[in-house]
Amino acid sequence: MSIIKNNNKSLNQETLCIHAGKTKGDHKGALTTPLYQTSTFVFDSAEQGAARFAGEEEGYIYTRLGNPTTRELELKMAALEKMEDAAATATGMAAVSGAVLSFVEAGDHVIVSKAIYGCSFALFNHQFKKFGIDVTFVDMTDESQLSAALKPNTKLLFAETPINPNLVVLDLQMIGDFCQKHGVLSVVDNTFMSPILQTPVDFGIDIIIHSATKYLNGHGDVVAGIIVSSKENIGIIKSTILKDIGGTISPHDAWLILRGLKTLSVRMERHCKSAQTVAEYLNRHPMVKDVFYPGLQEHQGHKYLSSQMRGAGGVIGFEINGDLDAGRKFINSTNLFSLAVSLGDAESLIQHPASMTHSPYTQEERLAAGIGDGLIRVSIGLEHTDDIIADLEHAFATIENLNTKNN
Ligand SMILES: *Cc1c(COP(=O)(O)O)cnc(C)c1O
DSSP: OOOOOGGGGGGGGHHHHTTTTTSSSSTTTOOOOOOOOOOOOOSSHHHHHHHHHHHHSSOOTTTTOOOOHHHHHHHHHHHHHTTTTEOOOOOOHHHHHHHHHOOTTTTTTTEEEEOHHHHHIIIEEEEEEEHOEEEEEEEEETTHHHHHHTTTTTEEEEEEEEBTTTBBBOOOOHHHHHHHHTTOOEEOOOOOHHHHOOOGGGGSSSSSEEEEEEETTSSSOOOOEEEEEHHHHHHHHIIIIISSSBBBBOHHHHHHHHOOOHHHOHHHHHHHHHHHHHHHHHHHHHHHHEEEOSSTTSSSSTTTTHTTTSSSOEEEEEEEEEEHHHHHHHHHHSSSSSOOOOEEEEEEEEEEETTTTTTOHHHHHHHHTTOOOOEEEEEEEESSSSHHHHHHHHHEEEEEEEEHHHH
């Protein structure tokens, strides 16, 4: 099986989305990689089976340990993130937990950005603490907090940028330098950007994780995750969280994501362009108090657009004038938007972080992370922006009427 892998370096991201990771030679000439929907693999002989278990012969054994369809997804993502290897997982949370569990043990200390995905926060704040892992949450926009948190037993750092849902951008160069200087393993959740808009390895980050549920798949029909890193790290990760813990992706889901990845660069381009248009519209709207989108000049993350990010992404946070009720009414009044958590789909989605994605935080923890009760998050889909804006306009009109009636 010849794998076109090593000559990927000269190819552009758009081309890698389509060609990287492709395995050649034994698919009966199929243009696209077939779905190997099989639990196990047949050995030619007892000797061959033994050789595969001993690692003396390459080849598949059992799908929890590896599968040809899944392998193509892993190699494609490794190429897109400009790293050596990858391990696909059952969900994004399996990738988050797996990246940590593979390298951290009881008594170790980890530094975590205080504003991260809600379930990642719960994982660090509740689950890992049960196993004797010491966790310090810090505001990673402030380098002095990083240094202050450092302990002799600090093993790993975990961050996400831009930070969901107010899109605060962290300085990956600063974080990468800090971790390398102190021998701390760095893990970055790159879900919001996808490798098209940001490649954290450029800044010395060791491990990159994704919820493949979002932009990578892009079609709202899969939950999955992926961890990308060096060959050595991926070896450790696979033997820990796939072989022994069992968070393996289904080959069918891997196949769907491979299909989604072909259009990733085209989709990201459109998501960014449309979100910019919608953010500018929201920014002009008299009923909007604040808009959080790195594409806007006044946003904290704007300055990273040339140095760190190749686009501002498709997610916008905004706060409307009015209380929690007005926010609920607004969300209920949209028609084109689907009221749903998740992001990165063709469909535009709208949700309320305080009561939905960030409900694992207490109100106090939420406010400390900059998530107000009136904050609304939208994931801008691939519809025409005229239609997206018309739907938001309709929702604004609905709450405006409500305000007038109440007065
Ligand atoms: C959705 C998400 C996750 C979790 O991924 P699942 O596929 O839902 O398990 C982790 N991090 C971020 C930033 C996410 O948006």
